[in-house]
Amino acid sequence: MAETRLIQSRYRLLDLIGRGGMGEVWRARDESLGRQVAVKCLKPMGPQHDQDFTRILRERFRREARVAAALQHRGVTVVHDFGEHEGVLYLVMELLEGRNLSELLEDNKQLPLPVDDVVDIAEQVADALGYTHQQGIVHRDLKPANIMRLADGTVKICDFGIARLGHDMAVTSRLTGVGIAMGTPHYMSPEQISGGEIDHRSDLYSLGCVLYEIATGAPPFDLDDAWGVLVGHRDTPPEPLRTHRAELPGFFDRVVLELLAKTPDQRPVDAGDLRRRIAVGRTGGQPHLEPTGRVLLAPPAPVEHPGGPAALAPRLPDWTRGMTTGHKATGTAAMSPDSFDHSAGLTGAWTTGAAQPAAGRPAGAERPTPGPELLSILASRHSAGLNLGRLGHWEEAGEVHRAVAAERESVLGPGHPDTLSSRYEVGFTLSRTGRAADALREFAHVAQGRERGLGPDHPETLAARQEMAYVLGQLGRHFEAHQLYAAVLASRERSMGPDHPDTLRCRHNLAFNLSRLGRLEESYGMARDVAQARARLLGAAHPDTLVTRYEVGYTLGRLGRWTEALQTYREVVQARAQALGADHPDTLAARYEVGISLGRLGRSAEALELYRALVEDRTRVSGRADPETLRARHGLGVNLGRLARWEEALAESREVCVNRERVLGADHPDTLVSRREIAVGLGWLGRWADALTVYRQVAEARTRILGADHPDTLAGRNDEAHCLEQLGRGQEAVELYRQVAALRQQRGIPSH
CATH class of the missing domain: 1.10.510.10 (Transferase(Phosphotransferase) domain 1)
Structure with a gap:
């Protein structure tokens, strides 16, 4: 666009007065009105940029134009015009001297x-x-x-x-x-x-x-x-x-x-x-x-690092040492690059025809030093992948990161920190798209490479090992996950201190994993301590603090302390509603747990009203077929049953089951839970033969998917035996009870 010097046959560019990562600002003359103006242009994105990400940047630029154009005040820069010329978005503003x-x-x-x-x-x-x-x-x-x-x-x-x-x-x-x-x-x-x-x-x-x-x-x-x-x-x-x-x-x-x-x-x-x-x-x-009643917060006590006295001023926690990104907004340019760099890292040239790495390099030949333009383009693509992930587009983000990882490995080598950074993001996208086994292999590769290059206690090495533990948990390998979390935690505490955010994140994950191992008292104690530490360091309403308090509530429920769990969940709901909004998914998830707690306390009428409201809100926010809407409807059906409204409960369970089967699949755990709820309703209505058929379907599916000795499978077989007992088939029921008891004993599961 700079070469034409004329935009829309009206604005003639005269000289460049500001440049940033995403755009330029030109002094220009409005040929129609004979006045000087400033023209701000958004750089066009080349083919190496993800199209979805480019669309978002353009939408943000358009929004700036819309916001600024709506303002008419002597204290706000006036916007005269906005448009697109040869694929480049531009904004025409008053020229400020x-x-x-x-x-x-x-x-x-x-x-x-x-x-x-x-x-x-x-x-x-x-x-x-x-x-x-x-x-x-x-x-x-x-x-x-x-x-x-x-x-x-x-x-x-x-x-x-x-x-x-x-x-x-x-x-x-x-x-x-x-x-x-x-x-x-x-x-x-x-x-x-x-x-x-x-x-x-x-x-x-x-x-x-x-x-x-x-x-x-x-x-x-x-x-x-x-x-x-x-x-x-x-x-x-x-x-x-x-x-x-x-x-x-x-x-x-x-x-x-x-x-x-x-x-x-x-x-x-x-x-x-x-x-x-x-x-x-x-x-x-x-x-x-x-008077405002303003009370200044007391500064946190300094934390001494094992390596010596805190290097920072004593009012700041020790874990802030060594974090060096960011700067004051000062500079010599007429327009600071910060003033329109809408996305960090996207700093490629206007034309981005990157040189391809040389193919067929002989073994042992020295790798040529890549040019800064290629490195900048790869960094831009890496940032685009990160932003796609932040938007929840994990599949697309994974494709971007895999491509960048391959190019970085070719031009920088497999052990280069940037290559490993891309491989780490590949692992992250795999874990978020349900491919935990593939993610585990990717994180293991990154951890080994970082340990060789950076050392075993380096924060980036520990980050990769912590993600390994996370995906081990996804795979149900909770004991291995526990061992790895414990090792990473010890290293983080030794090298970073107990109050570093990454140390607290690791302790939170360890608490979560302990609950999955059935070590509930340990899990509760650790989660409670992490929540208190996060409240002290981040604030009581910080999302990380509330995530841990949510985990405290979950563990309290598993310990049978439902009154305390209910109070905890309600406090989380209130704080999330204020910090994130009433319709935020995290707020709605905590409301669901309030309903669970009310039901467990025998307050089913209250739980029923809560779930009715939650179903309405989930439907409005996410739609009738969303899995979380269906989860809320499942809770509604359960509490209809607890109130002995079994015909309504059965109808609700059947509809939820049909929808879950269509959205999630016939063998999804949530679908099987709904199918079991149908059997429960049939039993309470005295239709035991029909109930037996459904119970057997659930038990057979769980045996096929989870194994014959999985706790959920055994619970299903117990349901089947109870149904046989109700049908007068006592001998068959006794035999099935014995089989279940033997399998429980074999797995070390307590009998109920």
Whole structure:
């Protein structure tokens, strides 16, 4: 497009003023109106990029155009036009003559800006944010590079690339990935870091970080270590601004610290409230406002690493050491690359005809050094595969990763970290598509390669071994999984410390596996401890904390402690609804477990009402044939039976069974559970001959699939014997009971 210099016979490109990984910004002349404008272009994706991923990037760019074009305020960049020219999307904006705040700081040798300028900028940005928030738009990436101060002193907010429309939640979730924090580490709110629900108060927190930086010369948590920055946002009270710069007015210090409150409810109500506080402070008055009741969180105690004293400031946990991604949003370009790099890693040239690796290289010949363009293309394709996985497109992601792994092995070698990284992702996609045995082989290969190249205690080696344990569990090889989890956990605790997120993840998985081994008390104790540690380090409402609390509830139920299980599940439902939304799959899954607990406590009428509501919500969110909708309907049928409404229960079980057979298959465990429920209903209605036929179908299918001595098969044979007994065929029943007892004894399963 740059070669034509003319877009749509109207916009003539004059000179390049900004470039990023995904696009360019040009100074241009609008030939129709005779004015200068800025034209932002999205680079076309070559054939090496996955088409689905390319479509998502284009949709995100279109959304930015739609968001920005809807805004008409002196404090927001004006969008004039949007379109597509020769396959390239473009956005035409007003041309701003000025400097962004990052550049102003750099011009000032990173010294803070004059106090009057800082307060004026704060008031103007608050006014612009108040307007955008009233339009239902949250920026989500407010930082110095996205705020321009023009030559006449006007301040404008730029770049709504990851903004969220209040009425466009489904699109936003699809574009950013569920639970993926978007933004720049130095300016992200605690709720944004945790992947929780974000509203306009997240922008207020980010503005607090920006104001802190331009007022003092550095952001509130000024570390080169990105994880240290994120933990600072989450756990550490910011130092008052006046400890860095005494001439700042007291009201401004208070306002910024209130913006930096850890929870949204403790910040100003909205940007209008913020603007009023600043205006009152500038005129010397006192605002008539209720106190916020903000309580700064106590910092966590430092954790000493076995290798010596903590290298970080003592307010940050030891496990943040060594994590080095991310940076402040500063730079010398007129437009920071961050301002429109919508997807990390996609930095290939506009034309991407990659050179193919040489074929037929003689054995022992030195491998030629691959060019940077080819490596960049492979990195781009790897990132595309990751994003497909985040969107749940595991099959497509696997195809991308397999192709990249083959090319990396050819040009870099089988033991190169990048080759092993691609092989690791291949294993991950295999495990998520039900091919656990293949995934196990892939992870084993990666673990061996990483151990040779990086050492047995390296985090990447341990990650591959931990995935091996996970797929061993998928294969039902829980004892082997337990041994591997225990070994990985010992290594993680030794090399990373007990509170590192990866250590806690391993302990969570070990607790899960212990419950599958029947070691319920150990599982409960470990899950409880992990939940407490995650609540302390990540917060009580963090998704990881809630996953472990869910596991605590599950183990409590298996221990027969249903009252405690019910309370735990209800707390998880409430927290997930607030953090993830009432319709999030994790929230709905916890509601299902509440119903299980109510039924086990004999409160079937309550369980029935819960399941009715859950079926409606699951149907609305996922459809009538979705497996989780059918699971909720199964729970509904079970509780109809517990209330002795057996005709209704039988009808529900039959319909669920038919649907499960069509969606999941005749031999799927869930289908067999529904078939058994049909037999239960037939028995309670006195139709024992019909019930026997169905019980035998279930027992025979489980024998064929699971083996004659599997606990589920034995339970089915017990049902069959009970049915024979009810039909007066006592001798046959006794013989079958004896066979079941012998098989239980042989497997070491307690008799009931």
